Amino acid sequence: MTPAAPFGPDEFQLVLLRRMADHQPGLVDDALRALGTTRTAMREANKRWQARAHAPRAAGELDRYRAALGEPEARHAVQGFPAGHEAWVWPVPLWPELRFSVFAGPGRAVWSRALVRAPGAPVPALRTVSDLRPWRCVIDEVYAAFRDTRAREQAAPTLTRLDFTLPDGSPCAAEFAWGLFQRLLPVTP
Incomplete structure (x- = not known):
């Protein structure tokens, strides 16, 4: 991958996996095999993502997600927050039952980003x-x-x-x- 290479949803999934590799290396290796890629490609994708985030003229955080993931699947107001707070939601092919959600406030300032359960997807029973x-x-x-x-x-x-x-x-x-x-x-x- 070169700096000019496209950075899309596939590369972004590798960024997610890079952070998870510290905690669940076996699951990450399984995911990399399923995606047909390597740890080297994962590290390179993360390096490119970090370079974009810290570049002198870097786009805002919300714009970086949008550039990588395309138009969101959904955008909606965040309940319980003042007007101007929105959730931007994208599918994540590696986890079809989840969505990547970015919560932004006025001025498009990102205050949270996380994987969330997709609407209608079964929620696991959590008791013990x-x-x-x-x-x-x-x-x-x-x-x-x-x-x-x-x-x-x-x-x-x-x-x-x-x-x-x-x-x-x-x-x-x-x-x-x-x-x-x-x-x-x-x-x-």
């Missing part, structure tokens, strides 16, 4: 720690399923840790990359 399997659920589903769910400070814009309480009263902590569950973490006070 054994229901929490990598790549099975998204952040919103954990918030809905478990009590006392709260986010910890993020280590990076694409990584989120949630602390919550299981129905049996046990504390639990989970880490998400791009909004998709990656792993359980040791519970710390």
